[in-house]
Amino acid sequence: MKTTSFALLAALWLPAGLATAQSTKKPAPATKATTTTAAASATSSAPLAKLFDTYWEDRAKLFPLNATSQGDNRYNDQLPNDQTRAFRQQQQQFYQQYLGSLKKFDRSKLSAEDQVSYDIFQYEMESRLNGLKLNSWMMPFAQFYSLPNTLGQLGAGTGAQPFKTVKDYDDWLKRIGQFPVWADSAVSNFRQGMKAGVVLPRALVLKMVPQLQAQITTDATKSLFYGPITRMPASFSEADKTRLTAAYQQAILTQLVPTYRKLADFLQTEYLPKARTSTGLAAVPGGAEMYAYNVRLMTTTDRAPDAIYQTGLSEVKRIRAEMEAVKKQVAFQGELPAFFTYLNSEPKFTPYKTPEDVLNAFRAIQARITPNLPKLFGRTPKSPFEIRQTEAFRAATASAEYNRGTPDGSRPGIFYVPILDATKFNTTSGMESLFAHEAIPGHHYQLSLQQENTDLPKFRRFASYPAFSEGWALYCESLGPELGLYADPYQKIGALGDEIHRAIRLVVDVGMHSKNMTREEAIKYMMDNEPISEQGATAEIERYMAIPGQALAYKTGALKLRELRDRYAKQLGSKSDLRAFHDEVLAGGSMPLAVLERKMDAWAARQK
Template identity: 30%
Template sequence: MIKKAFKWIVFLFLTLLIIAGAFASHEWYADKPVFLRSLLDRSMIKVAFESPETLTSLGFLESVGIKNHNANLDNDSPEKADELFALMKQVKTGIKNFPNEELNKADKLSKEIALYLLDFGDELERFRYHNYPVNQLFGIQNGYPSFMDAQHQVNTVEDAENYISRLSKVKTKFKQNLQGLKIRENKGIIPPAFVIDRVLKEMTTFVAQPIEDNILYSSLKSKMEKAQEISAQEQSRILADVKIQMKKSVHPAYQILIDYFIALKPKANTDDGFWRLPQGEEAYASSLKFFTTTDYTPDEIHEMGLAEVVRIQSEILTILSEQNIATEQGFTQAIETLKEREEFYYPDTTAGRDQILADYQTILDEINAGLDLAFRIRPKAGMKVRRIPEFKEKTAPGAYYQQPSIDGSRPGMFFANLYDIKATPKYSMRTLAYHEGIPGHHFQIAIAMELEGMPLFRRMSPFTAYTEGWALYAEYLAWELGFESDPFDNIGRLQAELFRAVRLVVDTGLHHKRWTREESIQYMLANTGMALTDVTSEIERYIVMPGQATSYKVGMMKILALREKAKKALGKQFTLRDFHDVVLKNGAVPLNILERLVNQYIERLQKIAKS
């Protein structure tokens, strides 16, 4: 299905432009093409073709022998961003040229979602510099090597030469990013001091290590060794060129940012929330609206979180008591008692970490084979487990998901953080695998990418409340379906839900109620029982990604509320398969639109029952 979608996109707008003549040319160039989808898809394609890194990540051009984009990197300059914002305004004008009465039901929905995003683009432009693009979690300093390792495929000498070309151009890319950093500095948008400390340590360590140990060198070496078309002589020549570019381009690029942050550090302070920035309160409210796709205020979200923390802790304490773990001294002590049991941990060795990855894969394979009664629609793309690269795992989240390539040649990836073995108790593994993998992110994202007849942008819509809400809902669903029959696994699930409820409290606490980093860490420690290393990473994540962490619980609660509404309205007519079809077959959508889709599904079945 992915390949069919790829053929429609590429051949309709590229090949047919040459073969079919006037009509295809009209669809590509006209202010108002015949089909709304033509406008939406060509806009996405134009943006994608301006981004060599996006084309590499999508992976569809390689299947027809086009690889020249793999020699280039994205233009990260502020001027290029200006062009993108201008294009968004043009696209919005073009979409409004299609009256609703000219559109079918599917196109009306696409129009509504597109305008929702584009309208928010105006808000995004207003606060475009209210962020910290180089931070301890993400940014060019770790995003670039991660991209080269995970996305740049090397099967031929040409692929390797393109890899070297990208190494040679990284200095320009870093300078472009520096432009944006200086604009933020002039506006008074400076990262907290701890962020600067983290990125300086990360970058100086990256530059100081021997080239042969650097991921940019070792990753290419490993890929070439696995490739069948690259001789040993060619490999030696290419690796010699890599060393040259590491010294000539890569290390100097990193030094540019190292020098900048050293000079910036005296201007930073220890205040962490967005409230301290110019227009910070407005920027945070905008961020909450974008990530939750609701109009909830920071205070409403904060109170929601406090209530959920009390409820979930009570459920956990009940189970712990049933398992003969003392709870008289309170939640934190009970969790500490649980955490001290050695049988819940793997050996702190390479073999132990290898076993964790193998067990994650077993968990995913098991649930994938047992979901037929709950799901009619399933992704075609496969699912693999990998370790988060060691060079960045110390400050990385506990896990994350990477989407498959659009042509199906690269499976979806579940990346697990194995830095702290105590942060991976066995009773938490199932829940994490269900969230990041199956039936969580992998189902939702891979299915959306594979949907036929849907505009390209809707297969990749950035509605976090939907995508993360679905993944958290998937944890709950897996427990409902019996995949966490062990009571300790259920504690792991409830701890994960508690973790997301606490996020509602600390995110709004940091950015609205002016909590300090240390106050937030203490609240999360006291109310989750998580390891200090994980809590610290999480709080620091919320500081550099304001609002994002609230989307999980808000989205989950909405999906569960809609499911309960459908159950009550439909009675025996209700099935999980039907409900999941409604939720998944439209791709990611704002929560208010999801509610309307569920209401329409309810009305449709009620009419059938009456007829």
């Protein structure tokens, strides 16, 4: 079993409005900041701060599900129909208005930190506007980005949607009451895509149907959405308990179940026969432009897909050599593919009997690294942290992931581990590197410190640029030896498996979407170069089919962070401080790589 990173994907690829956008353009060229007095600098930046605050308030109204995920509960009763042309036009006007307002400021007269904010905001607005020009709305959701799945997570009562007060319960009823109309519009968009030839691959549709069918039941009490009723606070009055119980049963049976059935039946009977047998996005009209946009979106660079592909080939070759060294260390006789088979089939590598055994193994990893964290970080998050098993309804198609907590600590950061069968959970799957990536110090440190930094404008506190966020998490895997990990060669091979996995992504993602590599060829390439089961490789490849370009972010960002670390260590010599480097990288939150590099170059200059 290979459990691989899937952090932040929901935040990035939910339907329009549920994601934090990235940009397709480079930020404005760096300019030398004008020397000003502190007072003048503060005065000049106050209007900019107001612009950012107003934007964030307007954004929360436009995208209430985003607000809910960030702990802003003012719009928990709303579910806008983001599948309409009118909503897309509303977005276009929204981003254009704020881009125009930003350009009224003279960037050269802003403080250094405000220049960073200016660049990120410009990047964000331009990216959103560019994305709205594409026909990706004709493919409203897939198995890895799905409002129907998101509603399941929210409605179960264990996610971001709160169920603490009577109003909370009523808010959810109002929110899901708008789901049927959303679904009708999504079906309409799918149909327009069918006419235009902009359709999903058949292999993905086959995975979507069972996800929807899982929510179909004739017994409301058996529904995932009945969870909040089973955990209703004892403080509620008997009248409210009776009313809400009846209302939830009615909503499940008359709104939710019929809507999930309608979507499942449409995909099964009408859409599946029209779904494409091809693999890559280039096979649909306008697909090449969509992929080029996604590559820029996810890497926050202008690197050509072919250059990224060549980097992937080079990295795969380098990491395979390191794997050969570990194979020799454990005295395994045979070629690497045979070694991979051994790692996946040897009984001693599947010692667990229950899901709790697996979770306890991850808790032991956390205990092992904790004493070493102060050597690498001066700042640590205040946010609580938990390790949980992924909910059963989505575990079959989920990867291990981190869900950010709320800034006030009311909801902890959660490291979710899908455990379909504990007796098949393999210790060589890279458990140590997985924890360093998804949990601590990876996503939990980066996201929590970002959210807790109240000096940042809110659009930066909650930003998520995958090249930064996933790049940071993958970079954290490389900190394993410094954290006390990978002493066991089988954990080392697991870490190398995770690293080569990200390198393979560069090859197969570009290969499928711009070089005519088929799904089957991509699965084979992955299995030939890392210890992964066919089931695991299939799930990964189908993920990249569903969200083209996203898988490129990890290696792109990690390589840039390692490049910067090595550059400053060489420049600063005896003044080089790894803790200070890490703290500075995390201090400004997630941002495009070009903005990060300028910011870090300025930091290094100050250290001299």
